[in-house]
Amino acid sequence: MSEIEYDETTSSDGTPIAYFRRGSGPALVVTHGSIATKEQWIPASEHLAEHVTLYVYDRRGRGGTGDAAEYSLAHEVADIAAMREVAGPGAHLLGHSFGALATLAYAREHGLGGGTLLAYEPPLAVQGPVAGERLQGYRDLVDAGDLDAALEYALVNFVRVPAEAIPFIRETPLWGASVPLTPTWVRELAEIDALGSDLSGYAEIDAPTHLIAGTATTAFLYQSAHDLVDVIPNAGITDIEGADHFAHLADPEGFTRVVIGALDRASVAR
Template sequence: MSDIEHAHTTSADGTPIAYFRRGSGPALVVTHGSIATKEQWLPASEALAEHVTLYVHDRRGRGGSGDTADYSLDTEVADIAAMMAVAGPGAHLLGHSFGALATLAYARRHGLSGGTLIAYEPPLAVQGPVAGERLAGYRELVDAGDLDGALEYALVNFVRVPAEAIPFIRETPLWGASVPLTPTWVRELGEIDALGDDLLGYAEIHDPTHLIAGTATTSFLYQSAHDLAGIIPGAGITDIDGADHFAHLSDPAGFARVVVDALQPARAQS
């Protein structure tokens, strides 16, 4: 097992960003999704660290990172820019869920300077708004302090997990770790819906790009990945058979193999 080094960097607005470094080889910056912290990526990082040097940060507003009242997708892009500076020229970039939207925005604005972009199930409005009018109900639960109820509401209404699956998810470690982070999802859902349903702007991305989707994931997440693969020039895509939105947790070693193959196209084609 490789050693984990913990450190901080500073975003453009002065916000401290906590991250861990692990492994050896080419640099890979990982940007996690909503209601998560960098610790969610520890299982996958163990397998990935055999191939790359990982830089996994806490997105602002959680874990060891700071926060500000002023928030937008632009602040997420600035935080990624700070991490890419730490990782150095040619670093690769991987984003999951909302983190994938943030990495896509970074690629559109800055480019990767030789690295590969990997986006794992970005939640785009390909089947109507992701939150829409239902965001008000979620905000009310958060404001009332019913964070447990807010998580259930969000999984059913936004991630579109079948209601009958909720009791099983409640029994997983993911539930307890996610509940305290539900307030940060309010602002992120607003940013998702503000992006709208026009995906053509993603054709501006000219870095090597690879999308990942699970065949057992939610319909709109699967479609988001496949629609983007058809829009971003030269993009590739890998479907993980039987996987849902959390393949990096349910099968970290298998997920790591998909990422490593995406970073080595010749190997993936052999």
């Protein structure tokens, strides 16, 4: 099993970015989702590192990565640019959830220069605003410091997890790791809704693109991935049977097969 090497780089605005590198082969930069850190990807990295050189970084405002007074999706794009500079020319991109939105934005602006874009369930507002007026209730809980209640509120109202499933999620390691990160979700939810439901701009993406969705995931996440396939030229999609929004944690080996299969098909198609 390959070792994890921790390192740091700097984004264009001077923000330090912490990341780990693992494996050998073609470079794959992983951009994680909301209320997460790079550590969430360690289980999947054990399998992915057998095929690629992984560069998994903490998005700004969490883990070992710094932050800035102002925030926008443009900062996320700049951070991906910094990581691709570390990974080298032609590095592939894999984004999960909000991280998938960031990689899509990067691909629209910069292209991938021979790399492939993999987007796992980007949360687009294809069924109306993801947060909408409910964002204020979430912001109020975060401002009051009740981060545990904020996470429950967000999972039910934004991710649309059934309320009866919350007690079971509370028993998983995911809950304890996510609670401290809930403040960072406020700004990301606002960014998601600001993007709106018009997906036509994603037709500008000319890099090989593959969407990933779980058949047991939230309806708007599944639709987001499938709607993008119809917009991005020559995009493909893989549905993971029975999977939800966290297939990389629930079945890291199976998720790895999907990722490597998509990269292999893109390589043959070039």
